[in-house]
Amino acid sequence: PGNTAGRLVQDMQRYIAADPGRRYDACVVLAGTNDLHLRVPLDRTMAHLRTLHALAEEGFGPGCAPVAVTVPPYGPQRDDDVARERAELNGALKEDCARRGVPVVDFAAALTVLEGAAAVQMYDGDGVHLTRAGYQLLADEVAQALDALPPRAAAA
Numbered sequence: 472p473g474n475t476a477g478r479l480v481q482d483m484q485r486y487i488a489a490d491p492g493r494r495y496d497a498c499v500v501l502a503g504t505n506d507l508h509l510r511v512p513l514d515r516t517m518a519h520l521r522t523l524h525a526l527a528e529e530g531f532g533p534g535c536a537p538v539a540v541t542v543p544p545y546g547p548q549r550d551d552d553v554a555r556e557r558a559e560l561n562g563a564l565k566e567d568c569a570r571r572g573v574p575v576v577d578f579a580a581a582l583t584v585l586e587g588a589a590a591v592q593m594y595d596g597d598g599v600h601l602t603r604a605g606y607q608l609l610a611d612e613v614a615q616a617l618d619a620l621p622p623r624a625a626a627a
Contacts, residue, residue: 475511476502476519483523487530494535497620498527499613501540501578503560504599507553517563524573538616539568540609541579547590549598576616578609 474482479502487493500523506516524537541561545551561579568575582593582605593605601609 473505474502475506475509476516476523477506477511480519480522480526483526483530487526491530494532495527496534497536497538497617498531499538499540499576500524500527501542501609503542503564507542507556507560513556513560513563516560517567520564521567521571524568524571536574536620538574538576538613538620539564540576540613541565543578543582543601546594546598548594548596574616574620576609576612578612581608581612 500520502520502523503516506519520539524539527535527537541564542557544554544557551557557579561577565575565577567573582590585593593601593608595602595605
């Protein structure tokens, strides 16, 4: 598997340190899939997600809005052995972000409503990674969330 949320924290810290003057309007954070696969405890994954959101706000300049993305389900061509854990993680993520005012793209919900061929075409053959159509759906969902963001103080 790829990076866990904890590893992404380390990567983001290095990225920020390498160019501390870099500024962004938003930082989209989608992490946790590999944590589920590796059975990383929920509280540890949530702590790493909170840290990623905080790093986005602090490290990419005033006005950078973190945007959280729920962990997508596996595609219909793969046995989803972590569905319960994913639901718990996504629920905790949405609750935590609501408390902290971080917008959430519920990508899991956007994929879950698809059925049959429409669902299959979103996933690569492994049932985990997305196809071009899957990434386009993600981009469309993220674009809606970005469009809904209020103007930030840094933009003034």
